[in-house]
Amino acid sequence: MTTGRKSPFRIAAMGDQTHALKARGPVKGSSADARARQLAEYTSHLRTINNRYGRPYAPRTIGAYRDAVIALDKWMTEKKVTGDFTACDTDTLNRFFRWYHREHDQATGDTYTGATNTKQRNLRHLFTWLQEEYDHEHPYTGKGLVRYSAPKAGRPQTLSRDFVGDMLKATGNSSPRVRDFETVRDHAIIRVLTDGVRATELLMLQVSTVLLDQGVAQIVPLKSGRGAAKGRLVPLQPKTVIALRRYLRARETHKLSRSEWLWLGTRGRGHLKYSGLYRMLNRRAEQAGYGAVAPHMFRHTWADDLLASDVSEEDVMEAGGWTDRSMLRRYAADMASSRAVTAVQGLGDRY
Secondary structure: OOOOOOOOOOOHHHHHHHHHOOOOOOOOOOHHHHHHHHHHHHHHOOOOEEEOOEEEEOHHHHHHHHHHHHHHHHHHHOOOOOOOOHHOOHHHHHHHHHHHHHOOOOOOOOOOOOOOHHHHHHHHHHHHHHHHHHHOOOOOOOOOOOOOOOOOOOOOOOHHHHHHHHHHOOOOOOOOOOOHHHHHHHHHHHHHHHHEEEEEEEOOEEHHHEOOOOOOEEOOOOOOOOOOOOEEEEEOHEEEEEEHHHHHHHHHHOOOOOOOEEEEEOOOOOEEEEEEEHHHHHHHHHHHOOOOOOOHHHHHHHHHHHHOOOOOHHHHHHHOHHHHHHHHHHHHHHHHHHHHHHHHHOOOOOO
């Protein structure tokens, strides 16, 4: 055997092997620094795994999970709880959730949001990861954790025709003389929302997925069970097609016009995010003299519009990407009584 030659293969140093075989303990350093490093590691982990549907977590989902951890970290700092997140046992979490509920979930009229329930569900993923990576006892698995239930869902709210009309007027009302990027973009966004797309679906649209010659938008499925694997086609109203053509012309002046994303931010910023969409809608609503709205309300309104126009439930489900009829009924529940009265009165005298 020839001696004196270097091996072409990797050989881990004994110190590295020992470290790799040791179960990880708490992160060293100050409590704040240790938690910051742990959060960075946890975030990296979320970006490398799939959800229960076998797909990567959406950036918005990862953000929600991070926000829950950041809220816990802030509370630990204020309450002078030392250590990293493995310092949180069931009693510590009960104190945190009790504080969070008092600060964020005290019902005032109908403003109860179930924020504690959401934070509790989102934080579970952190402690599942800590159990796997740090052998930390999972505080959710025992009987001691106080659970905060979600508020019972009420009827989805349907937007009035006056509101939608005033929003379109506030963004130029399809006038060809309105050509500034922001106004033309906002008008096109509102038009697309009236065609029943989810807010996340709207934000995921790309230039290549808007097929204006065919009058449709190609929607990529967001989760398992939402439409076929190839996505679905959303029919666009004629005025929506016109608004999109005008937006695409205005979009050519944007410095990021070569981006694949359809919706671009103002002042040269990139891909529009949910927070930007939400702020835009409420800014336009305020300009039109109305209170706050959420993007999803347009989808509720779209479902009612189609059912009131005698579009079959099967066609509404196909266009909306629903496979469960109960979802359609929930979305259309707000105006169900009104539609029923109109339908019966339309029959006139029966005897």
